[in-house]
Amino acid sequence: MPDPRPLDGVRVVDLSKILAGPYATMSLADLGADVVKVEHPDGGDPTRAWGPPFQGGDATYYLAANRGKRSVTLDLKSEAGQEAAHRLIAGADVVVENFRPGSSLHRVFRYDELSRRYPRLVVLHISAFGETGPLKDEPGYDMIAQATAGLMSLTGEPDGPPVKAGYPMGDLGAALFGVIGVLSALLERTRTGRGQYLTTSLYESQLALHINWATGMFATGEVPGRLGSRHPNLVPYQAYPTSDGHLVVAVGNDGLWQRLCTVLGRPDLAGDPRYVTNRDRVRNRAALDAQLAGAFAGADTAHWHARLRAAGVPAAPIRDLAEVYADPHTDALDMVRTVPHPVAGALRQVGFPVSYGGDRPALGAAPPTLGEHSREILAELGYTEPEIRALTARPVDDVSTNST
Structure with a gap:
């Protein structure tokens, strides 16, 4: 062509x-x-x-x-x-x-x-x-x-x-x-x-x-603020520290949440009523973040990335531009x-x-x-x-x- x-x-x-x-x-x-x-x-x-x-x-x-x-x-x-x-x-x-x-x-x-x-x-x-x-x-x-x-x-x-x-x-x-x-x-x-x-x-x-940031404020009257790498409407959807860096995890539905808990060896989190649905997880974000941060800190980025990819959970290391432009x-x-x-x-x-x-x-x-x-x-x-x-x-x- x-x-x-x-x-x-x-x-x-x-x-x-x-x-x-x-x-x-x-x-x-x-x-x-x-x-x-x-x-x-x-x-x-x-x-x-x-x-x-x-x-x-x-x-x-x-x-x-x-x-x-x-x-x-x-x-x-x-x-x-x-x-x-x-x-x-x-x-x-x-x-x-x-x-x-x-x-x-x-x-x-x-x-x-x-x-x-x-x-x-x-x-x-x-x-x-x-x-x-x-x-x-x-x-x-x-x-x-x-x-x-x-x-x-x-x-x-x-x-x-x-x-x-x-x-x-x-x-x-x-x-x-x-x-x-x-x-x-x-x-x-x-x-x-x-x-x-x-x-x-x-x-x-x-x-x-502004997309969802604006419509969320229009609906609730609450002024959004800084969340770092966190998502205002999804949890977990952010970067977590590992033993040697950071890993981004993007859980977009409840099925992925269950898979993540399996990979982390934390079935207790999957069954906890505070975290069963995304709505629950958003409401209890702070408590859940502390639990997940502790789990991810137990191994390096490559370990978690490989296991999450194998389980079909979207995840990625944070790369610099040299790594991006050297990538196949x-x-x-x-x-x-x-x-x-x-x-x-x-x-x-x-x-x-x-x-x-x-x-x-x-x-x-x-x-x-x-x-x-x-x-x-x-x-x-x-x-x-x-x-x-x-x-x-x-x-x-x-x-x-x-x-x-």
């Missing part, structure tokens, strides 16, 4: 920077879209400098979210840069931007004006807090969203401080919901012939991902591939996590160096060489206007 490229022929102009917008546009590039990343001539996307570590001159943070794109440098605060951007947009299907609300560029690239000139255009605007409400004009980064939208109140041990999630869930949540919005808008355009304005935010995406299962899924980078050489990248008929989309080109495709893209737009030099020259001043 040929390389799946479902968005082949779709042109995306990426006016965003940092993570949420770039991750969304990289996902579209992975699916075959031609993504043109517009960057300021003076330094480009700020994440190019978000290191160490660096590889090939750019921070690995930038390299994680920008493969498959072409980079053109334009000063969007100049009339000439704005004119070039409009030439790009005129031939585009999608524009993704995260201009700070109220900024000069947010006003210059207003959707009502873009829609009037390009009625088929789909525009995705990603912000920190959304289009309305008291916080709508606030700038924000991922950790601000995690704090403001409640994620940090749910992350960490009950007796410890609030903790930021390891992944930037505010940025990544907004990126993925944004991709869903873009794809649905492109599908609707096939019926209506018109594009539309899409908005999402780090804050909104976090609310959408990761290799079998073909998730890690190598692309040639003009400066860094062979660059390892984690691929798109959806397969089409068993085939995963091939990785596009390596993340571009700053302005790597400026002449190519501007020439495609009809600019002469002197005009290209003038357009890509570094301006004297710059004030950042993006927010996420």
